[in-house]
Amino acid sequence: MATSSPRLDLPYIQPSQAQKHVTHNEALQRLDILTQLVVLEVGAQTSPAEPETGETHALGSAPTGTWAGQAGRLAYWTGNAWLFVTPHQGWRAFDRSSGRAFVHDGTEWKPELSDLNNLGEVGIGTGADATNRLAVASPASLFSHAGAGHQIKINKADDGDTASVLFQSNWTGHAEMGLAGDTTFAIKTSADGSNWQDMLRLNPTSQQIEMAPDGTTRVRLSAAELEIDTPVTGSAVQSGTTDVTDGRLVRVEGAHAAALSHHTSYYSANGTTANIDTCDAGFAGLIRDANAGTWPLTPHGAFVYVTTQAIYTGAAVLQTATYGYHSSTPTLLREFRRVRANSGGNWSPWYEIYNSNSLVGPVSQLAGVPTGAVVEQGSNASGQYVRWADGTQICTNDDTAITTPAAAFTGTITKIDGDKLWIGRWF
Known part of the structure; x- marks a missing residue:
């Protein structure tokens, strides 16, 4: 007949054994140790000077003092001496010092849940799998701060890999944003979950923002320019050639109407200080010829309609000055033109354009150049x-x-x- 139980090593009462209560009490004592096992510390190395009865420790790899030579065993204080028990694989214990549950793997004690580190799969409200190792089925998920802020990080191993967030409907993907195959942040969409198209790209290398709603880049914004390769329409753009609504973008065919609508009396932006020699292309409106600049006629305070039109690149413009405006009675029309060179910004002399109002009349000249009628x-x-x-x-x-x-x-x-x-x- 065996003398002890195979799992907990509880002593059996033998046939015709004297003092059976001793054996019985020893078995109860071992049960008291192992049932609902609670230890003061896992990995203890030094025995306490004044232990309490029933106190239990899970010893470490090199215990000293009265525990010497008992590495890896359980030490139980009976009130008179230490009782040592060898744990077996699968035994569980609660560590009061850390507040964690441990399980013995046959060699050492290990946290029962591995401190939630390196878990193979976690499913919350649903099952996880080898690909979706964290799966959550919930009306919402909350990630809150523990301090001033909070970041959600998605990391990929290499530039050519993918780090993104995929949006699905009935398990079919229709939108995705992130870094897909490079380091450009992109937002792409799909109607069927198979054919995808980048809609927006933010390139950190070129520092450009690109929009490609149909697969072709239609808008490109950089630090230097905004490039638009599509007609601009909508309520913020002129609706036609006669639309002069304030705040709207001017279309080419509506530029004339827009200019006239804001220069009907005189050049209002800087009508009293404008210099016609330095004005930019697009300058147009009534302005007094007493203003700064080189004028074709001697300034006398009259209003002159001046237009400055680009004819090449840079500073090159064609400028026209039309005399004859009067608020109540228009006088004889006289028109002069000159050009400004692109390089250096030098002006040509003014030349008069003759018409039916200026062909016949008082003739005059200056240094051989006509300054009056023909x-x-x-x-x-x-x-x-x-x-x-x-x-x-x-x-x-x-x-x-x-x-x-x-x-x-x-x-x-x-x-x-x-x-x-x-x-x-x-x-």
């Missing part, structure tokens, strides 16, 4: 005269007694049938 006709007491812008003058008179030609004159005098004809120049 042809002038008149008369005085000396006779009649015709002048041209190049300085040519023809005077006639039928009085043979008159020897002085009409108006200022240098040239020859010819008599024709009693009349006198003067041909020469008026300057």
